[in-house]
Amino acid sequence: MDVVTSAVETNAPEKNLSPWEFSCDLEVDYKSDEIASIVYSTMAVDKELQPDKVRRSMSVSNGKLSVRFQATEARFLRASYSAFVDVLTLATKTIEQFGTSM
Structure with missing residues (x-):
């Protein structure tokens, strides 16, 4: 597993057109579509506890799991990102311990 990218963005308050001022992108390279899809399916069942304050979108492509977080406040972004990781x-x-043959 390789963490390919992780970036945090903030929009200037004076130009903020939406309440989703804070965002963060995470990409993890599993080098296998099968493993990335298993992790995606595992993570997709847990919805955000405060969907009015944090949004999370995920996708799988070329063995990579990509996740985008958006939040109304930095503290909600941090908490959601930390729990997710x-x-x-x-x-x-x-998966590393037991493999995909379970």
């Missing part, structure tokens, strides 16, 4: 790490370690 914790569960993502657990899912990845489980």
